[in-house]
Amino acid sequence: MQIVSADVIVTSPDRNFVTLRVETDEGVVGLGDATLNGRELAVVAYLREHVVPLLIGRDPARIEDTWQFLYRSAYWRRGPVTMAAIAAVDVALWDVKAKVAGLPLYQLLGGASRTGLLTYGHASGKDLEELFDSIRAHQAEGYRAIRVQTGVPGLKSIYGIASNATFDGNAGKRYDHEPAQRGALPAEEDWDTRSYLRHVPTVFEAVRAEFGPELPLLHDGHHRMTPIQAAQLGKSLEPYDLFWLEDCTPAENQEALRLVRQHTTTPLAIGEIFNTVWDYQLIVREQLIDYVRSAVTHAGGITHLRKIMDYASQYQIKSGFHGPTDISPVGMAAQMHLGLAIHNFGIQEYMQHGEATDRVFRQSFTFTDGFLHPGDQPGIGVDLDLDEAARHPYEQAYLPYNRLADGTVHDW
Numbered sequence: 517m518q519i520v521s522a523d524v525i526v527t528s529p530d531r532n533f534v535t536l537r538v539e540t541d542e543g544v545v546g547l548g549d550a551t552l553n554g555r556e557l558a559v560v561a562y563l564r565e566h567v568v569p570l571l572i573g574r575d576p577a578r579i580e581d582t583w584q585f586l587y588r589s590a591y592w593r594r595g596p597v598t599m600a601a602i603a604a605v606d607v608a609l610w611d612v613k614a615k616v617a618g619l620p621l622y623q624l625l626g627g628a629s630r631t632g633l634l635t636y637g638h639a640s641g642k643d644l645e646e647l648f649d650s651i652r653a654h655q656a657e658g659y660r661a662i663r664v665q666t667g668v669p670g671l672k673s674i675y676g677i678a679s680n681a682t683f684d685g686n687a688g689k690r691y692d693h694e695p696a697q698r699g700a701l702p703a704e705e706d707w708d709t710r711s712y713l714r715h716v717p718t719v720f721e722a723v724r725a726e727f728g729p730e731l732p733l734l735h736d737g738h739h740r741m742t743p744i745q746a747a748q749l750g751k752s753l754e755p756y757d758l759f760w761l762e763d764c765t766p767a768e769n770q771e772a773l774r775l776v777r778q779h780t781t782t783p784l785a786i787g788e789i790f791n792t793v794w795d796y797q798l799i800v801r802e803q804l805i806d807y808v809r810s811a812v813t814h815a816g817g818i819t820h821l822r823k824i825m826d827y828a829s830q831y832q833i834k835s836g837f838h839g840p841t842d843i844s845p846v847g848m849a850a851q852m853h854l855g856l857a858i859h860n861f862g863i864q865e866y867m868q869h870g871e872a873t874d875r876v877f878r879q880s881f882t883f884t885d886g887f888l889h890p891g892d893q894p895g896i897g898v899d900l901d902l903d904e905a906a907r908h909p910y911e912q913a914y915l916p917y918n919r920l921a922d923g924t925v926h927d928w
């Protein structure tokens with residue numbers, strides 16, 4: 517069998533998505549997600565100009581060899597653009613291999629290690645009343661674990677707060693927070709860590725008082741604290757028994773987590789912006805995190821994320837794969853198959869896509885009573901409607917950025 521075509525499909529139903537579609541000489545189609553929020557076209561160019569020419573004529577069954585070829589022959593390694601491009605090829609080839617085998621992908625990855633994938637959803641509110649309503653709304657949808665993000669008094673706009681009418685076609689319906697905003701320039705937001713550190717513990721105290729001790733609660737620090745501030749927050753949240761505190765500090769300097777670990781037992785999750793196992797080497801080896809947050813789409817596909825999870829399993833570190841709306845249904849489905857098969861699964865993030873997206877990407881995965889399941893269709897279980905995709909051309913969109921009160925640029 518040979519790959520005879522490889523197309524890069526760009527569509528923007530509710531938001532921008534980039535999908536690689538490979539086809540073999542026997543008509544078997546494989547899909548891979550290559551969406552890099554706010555930098556989508558960089559991956560499109562990398563794929564179209566540099567990778568697609570290398571795929572034509574290749575044997576789609578040689579997945580590991582193709583991975584190594586794309587990683588090593590590029591000479592310039594790692595990084596979000598390269599690893600998203602390699603991820604799209606990898607997942608598309610796994611999709612083809614599973615379809616040729618007539619099996620759902622998880623069966624090729626060792627079979628199911630569980631009956632479903634515990635998920636968490638994004639509850640948020642600019643104040644406690646709105647937040648409580650959002651938590652109840654997510655529980656009513658079946659979510660058994662809830663990520664809590666709130667507004668901070670004194671700050672105009674802040675990460676993670678759903679606003680009405682996020683998606684043009686669904687005005688009035690309150691949607692999960694979609695961070696990328698359509699427009700020619702990124703929006704500037706304001707930030708103040710001391711106000712945030714004073715406010716967040718009071719929110720979790722109120723949520724525990726209202727919803728009790730059992731409900732698993734998660735929070736995303738979104739890379740905004742210094743190590744000692746992250747340690748302070750982790751410690752002040754200990755009484756509220758969080759499932760995890762995520763991205764508490766930028767982790768380019770992996771050693772930064774030593775100081776956080778020194779001061780708090782709040783479980784830590786990191787890695788949604790990590791792209792390779794090398795980004796995890798020290799923090800896994802020194803047991804400085806409890807959950808791996810990478811997504812299949814951004815960490816070199818199924819082939820590489822499985823290696824990261826194998827490494828993490830030696831340290832009893834579990835998965836917490838990144839699952840916001842900027843991971844397309846193709847990327848979500850692929851990581852559900854991996855999550856179902858690996859032993860050290862922890863939890864899966866699940867922000868639900870908009871209706872227009874669901875018309876472009878027909879999915880066979882299910883969300884029942886708080887658990888996701890990839891389904892049992894051969895392959896990864898997602899089909900791309902090319903005509904529907906063509907109806908939604910790309911629209912420039914950027915993630916916001918932060919400035920402090922004195923004008924300094926800060927992590928968003």
Ligand code: CS2
Nearest residue numbers: 553695736738788839840842
């Ligand atoms: C976030 C994301 O879901 C999360 O944990 O950190 O919403 C993140 O902001 C976006 O994926 C950025 O594109």
Ligand code: MG
Nearest residue numbers: 736762763788
């Ligand atoms: Mg996050």
